Amino acid sequence: EPEVTQTPSHQVTQMGQEVILRCVPISNHLYFYWYRQILGQKVEFLVSFYNNEISEKSEIFDDQFSVERPDGSNFTLKIRSTKLEDSAMYFCASSVAGGPADTQYFGPGTRLTVL
Amino acid sequence: KNEVEQSPQNLTAQEGEFITINCSYSVGISALHWLQQHPGGGIVSLFMLSSGKKKHGRLIATINIQEKHSSLHITASHPRDSAVYICAVGVGSYNTDKLIFGTGTRLQVFP
Numbered sequence: 001e002p003e004v005t006q007t008p009s010h011q012v013t014q015m016g017q018e019v020i021l022r023c024v025p026i027s028n029h030l031y032f033y034w035y036r037q038i039l040g041q042k043v044e045f046l047v048s049f050y051n052n053e054i055s056e057k058s059e060i061f062d063d064q065f066s067v068e069r070p071d072g073s074n075f076t077l078k079i080r081s082t083k084l085e086d087s088a089m090y091f092c093a094s095s096v097a098g099g100p101a102d103t104q105y106f107g108p109g110t111r112l113t114v115l
Numbered sequence: 116k117n118e119v120e121q122s123p124q125n126l127t128a129q130e131g132e133f134i135t136i137n138c139s140y141s142v143g144i145s146a147l148h149w150l151q152q153h154p155g156g157g158i159v160s161l162f163m164l165s166s167g168k169k170k171h172g173r174l175i176a177t178i179n180i181q182e183k184h185s186s187l188h189i190t191a192s193h194p195r196d197s198a199v200y201i202c203a204v205g206v207g208s209y210n211t212d213k214l215i216f217g218t219g220t221r222l223q224v225f226p
Contacts, residue, residue: 033213042218043158043201048211055211089156095212104148104214106158 023092138202
């Protein structure tokens, strides 16, 4: 069964460093999402992406964050200068269609630890 | 005020018990999702519904759009059902359907 994959599973970085989290969505999916979950808290929406552009972003998704679909398979989240409060589990999700009738499929997550 | 409220936050049950988890929301939605999060962190979609009721195995999800309320039921619970169950609502348009998540219900089923 097709699945969303994410790499790395765990990333440790120093404050101020840039990190890139990678996702490979399911191949025929067109809509892509990043969510994050700080330890012990609920999952929060970061950004959605369709047709090679951001379709919606949250207040969390400030200028330090960017997303890209550099080729036909990868979807990346870049944090330019990490802060301690960026430590969280980051989930990528994808769906075939972006509208109300579609299930989002989640990757296993990347745990980001900022020291 | 949270846009998605779940209750209870924690739930323990004996194997075989019937379990109900409730979800209320305060925003207009495209659909309501029930998801399961395993101890390792992975998230799996269980149901997506915009009206009525859906059933999959021992899991049943219902939604009342007028009351902005949904329930997830587990019949004949089993220790392998132990996980965090999350209610999320889809709020979107033609090119996005971001999910707003509840805080989750941690379920432990004991043999």
